[in-house]
Amino acid sequence: MESNLNNNTNTSSSESYWMANTTPPSFPELNENVNTDVGIVGGGITGITTAYLLAKKGYNVAIIEADQIITGTTGHTTAKITAQHDLIYDEFINHLGEEEAKQYYQANEEALDFIKQKVKQSKIECEFKEEDAYIYATTNKKAQTIEKEAQAYETLGIDGQYVDQLPIDFSIQAGIVMKNQAQFHPIKYLTHLVKELQNMGVQIFENTTAVDIIEGNEPKIVTKYGFQVTCKHVVSSSHFPFYDGKGLYFSRMYAERSYIVGGELKGEFAGGMYLSADKPKRSIRTANMNGKELLLIGGESHKTGQGGSSLQHFQNLKDFGKENFGIDSYLYNWGAQDLITLDKVPYIGQLTSRHSNIFVATGYRKWGMTNGTTAALLISDLIQEKDNPYQDLFSPTRFYADPSIKTFLSQNANVAAEFVKGKLSGGSKRAEDLRKDEGDTITYQNNQKAGGYRDTNGQLHIIDRTCTHLGCEVEWNDGEKTWDCPCHGSRFSYDGEVYEGPADKPLKKLN
Numbered sequence: 001m002e003s004n005l006n007n008n009t010n011t012s013s014s015e016s017y018w019m020a021n022t023t024p025p026s027f028p029e030l031n032e033n034v035n036t037d038v039g040i041v042g043g044g045i046t047g048i049t050t051a052y053l054l055a056k057k058g059y060n061v062a063i064i065e066a067d068q069i070i071t072g073t074t075g076h077t078t079a080k081i082t083a084q085h086d087l088i089y090d091e092f093i094n095h096l097g098e099e100e101a102k103q104y105y106q107a108n109e110e111a112l113d114f115i116k117q118k119v120k121q122s123k124i125e126c127e128f129k130e131e132d133a134y135i136y137a138t139t140n141k142k143a144q145t146i147e148k149e150a151q152a153y154e155t156l157g158i159d160g161q162y163v164d165q166l167p168i169d170f171s172i173q174a175g176i177v178m179k180n181q182a183q184f185h186p187i188k189y190l191t192h193l194v195k196e197l198q199n200m201g202v203q204i205f206e207n208t209t210a211v212d213i214i215e216g217n218e219p220k221i222v223t224k225y226g227f228q229v230t231c232k233h234v235v236s237s238s239h240f241p242f243y244d245g246k247g248l249y250f251s252r253m254y255a256e257r258s259y260i261v262g263g264e265l266k267g268e269f270a271g272g273m274y275l276s277a278d279k280p281k282r283s284i285r286t287a288n289m290n291g292k293e294l295l296l297i298g299g300e301s302h303k304t305g306q307g308g309s310s311l312q313h314f315q316n317l318k319d320f321g322k323e324n325f326g327i328d329s330y331l332y333n334w335g336a337q338d339l340i341t342l343d344k345v346p347y348i349g350q351l352t353s354r355h356s357n358i359f360v361a362t363g364y365r366k367w368g369m370t371n372g373t374t375a376a377l378l379i380s381d382l383i384q385e386k387d388n389p390y391q392d393l394f395s396p397t398r399f400y401a402d403p404s405i406k407t408f409l410s411q412n413a414n415v416a417a418e419f420v421k422g423k424l425s426g427g428s429k430r431a432e433d434l435r436k437d438e439g440d441t442i443t444y445q446n447n448q449k450a451g452g453y454r455d456t457n458g459q460l461h462i463i464d465r466t467c468t469h470l471g472c473e474v475e476w477n478d479g480e481k482t483w484d485c486p487c488h489g490s491r492f493s494y495d496g497e498v499y500e501g502p503a504d505k506p507l508k509k510l511n
Contacts, residue, residue: 255489
């Protein structure tokens, strides 16, 4: 991807580092009806780990994936394996309770340990490396928040402490460390698990989109082309739930985009994984790139469809890398989308209280490696009718008045404002004004507004900007060449095909 924002910019791959150097095995489309014990929708870390756990217990399992396995949200992560999910434990103690906060930590530590033990036992070459995780503040305001978080660590018995300096050469006001966390190469790890799934007879189907469920004692997953997966249990692990079941998940979560760039590091790195407490957020870790250290810098989060130019967000991260680490050129940049629940705890468990055999896992809030593994461990226990200590904590039917009501009201007020804004904003360009590889809102026939993109070959693609979910107007994402909905986070390709839910129908194409 090439930007012309300033002289520090260079051409780099828009494919994630994990996907650029590793190719998972491929699988056929589903072209017949299938019967199985457990049907799993979504081939990321949650779906694959759930299938692994259940297949080991003798269950027949089938996975269906709308695209290619491991290449969705899991393939666009920073791949930190940690229970340090930003500054949350003091907040959880105050809003959810001390016991619930401790359970959240324990569940994610157990997920980390599961990955660690699996890597060790199966000798998986996935660049697994134990690292301490740090959060640092450069302002007095956030330094005070870190002091409270350090007290929460002590209250909950978390292996960590307050620090006043970092191993890397950053000037900070305060910091906090969580000991013995980890990082890895997620696709190499999951590719190994997939090979084990194949050996255990798990059926995997790619390019197979699930569109509905026919409920019952043996629910049926219905695919785009009408084929069905009949099973005893359904697991929805497709990032945004493909089937809502009147759970109104679109109103109980919101979507955020964030960005990652990768450049070769000059000199030695002191180790550790880092996250800034102040905004704009900065996430830092390294990866092994053919014996060299690739520095991965993430951040620049914003609500999907509301962040302006994504090219500028990439550039801001590159400028940060240049200023603090002397990186002149970048090999990779990619975007990620994450779903955040009303109380910041993922929804993991029965889809609703009346769905005893349909399970959902969503809302990982940027921390999918541990939360996704936690989901697999929890859902596999529920399917086996085993007690799990974290069932109530993660239950999608839970409700904490504080902060859920406040967050619900503020997020839905934002949706209403974006709905009105989209209807009133106009397009100043016409189709003929668009240059190659440029997209924008344009004035179309009879002065109606539309979305236009002229591809690199000069072909024009015009779509109706009205999102097929609930009617908001989508916005152009210049860095990733997508149409993004600012209301509920649906994303579409430049020619209108659904890329990310909750929308399940493409944008209308215009002549």
